[in-house]
């Protein structure tokens with residue numbers, strides 16, 4: 001009893017002491033420095049990581065994988081509180097934005113949500129035309145002058161919109177061996 005009280009007391013006082021001894025300027029934390037120290041060993045380059053796996057949905061950072069609450073996931077994931085904002089901003093800058101579909105495709109296909117619901121089927125790592133039966137990975141390079149990078153982007157966007165797990169390149173857990 002007595003011990004656990006002491007323990008709780010220490011737990012409360014210890015971070016406060018640390019803070020006093022070592023005041024961290026919250027605004028001055030460089031996301032890149034934190035990344036290199038705490039994330040690089042598993043995830044490699046932050047721009048590549050973000051381009052491959054992350055989304056900027058109206059200013060919110062979201063995962064290809066962790067669609068729902070990436071902020072919560074990241075808070076439980078090796079990220080010190082003081083660095084959270086700067087890491088988030090670093091990743092947000094190179095994350096994918098679904099706004100591209102509105103600009104380049106919507107005039108013919110409507111919203112991405114409506115298009116995917118009506119025309120796209122994602123199953124395993126295959127993306128198929130729901131009615132046409134087309135392999136969309138093969139179809140897209142001949143459509144609208146799309147380049148390989150664009151094809152990869154749209155396959156990911158369709159899968160994400162369909163709420164299905166999907167990796168166009170290496171699956172996330174296998175990308176952790178750097």
Ligand code: HEC
Nearest residue numbers: 038039042043053063064065066077078079087172173176
């Ligand atoms: C020890 C290895 C390791 C370190 C260090 C690490 N991560 Fe991760 N991270 C993982 C693994 C493994 C996953 C995939 C987990 C899963 O599939 O649920 C992951 C997933 C993620 C995701 C989710 C991506 C998605 O598609 O949903 C984000 C974002 C992320 N990490 C950010 C970070 C940041 C930022 C740091 C540094 C502060 C960091 N990670 C440090 C191993 C690591």
Ligand code: HEC
Nearest residue numbers: 104105107108109119129130131132134136139143144154
């Ligand atoms: C000028 C109009 C136009 C634009 C812009 C356009 N598409 Fe299309 N798209 C079409 C037409 C028409 C078809 C049907 C072609 C057919 O069935 O032969 C089609 C078919 C598709 C299909 C196959 C659907 C199926 O059911 O098989 C996909 C996927 C697709 N478009 C993606 C895109 C993407 C991604 C963009 C934006 C980069 C885009 N399209 C821009 C006109 C357009």
